[in-house]
Amino acid sequence: MVYMFLGVSIIADRFMAAIEVITSKEKEITITKANGETSVGTVRIWNETVSNLTLMALGSSAPEILLSVIEVCGHNFQAGELGPGTIVGSAAFNMFVVIAVCIYVIPAGESRKIKHLRVFFVTASWSIFAYVWLYLILAVFSPGV
Structure with a gap:
């Protein structure tokens, strides 16, 4: 029974790490202002x-x-x-x-x-x-x- 709980714990830790990786993804976008200037910024995908x-x-x-x-x-x-x-x-x-x-x-x-x-x-x-x-x-x- 202890091994089963240990296995569930390990899988849950991996699952949470995967969720953090997925939700922390960002992409770069180019923003053009009214005066014609462009700037690059990052935004979260999720x-x-x-x-x-x-x-x-x-x-x-x-x-x-x-x-x-x-x-x-x-x-x-x-x-x-x-x-x-x-x-x-x-x-x-x-x-x-x-x-x-x-x-x-x-x-x-x-x-x-x-x-x-x-x-x-x-x-x-x-x-x-x-x-x-x-x-x-x-x-x-x-x-x-």
Whole structure:
């Protein structure tokens, strides 16, 4: 068991190092000013907020997704007992419990505001779309499968 935890630790360290390499990529751009002067600057390729949200979602959901893929492959590509329930339960936990903790830890009398409102709306819209889509697939289009 200790070796398994050690293996997971090593893989997680490699994964985080890879995420840092991917999100730190920059490119040079040429900026032309109104008076005709040009200057060269560097900008990040990834939007920091979007990359952190995307890669964190991928990293936190990877075990559940891989578990479901292994189960589907083991049952001749038929959904098993774990598949949908594991993914839905993990997503619901990540969404509701993490948001609840974030709200709870703000001290009394203080308030916070969303800095990047557009990113918030994109994330919220895709989350709602994912839950509606999952409901339609499981309850409407393929009930009892």
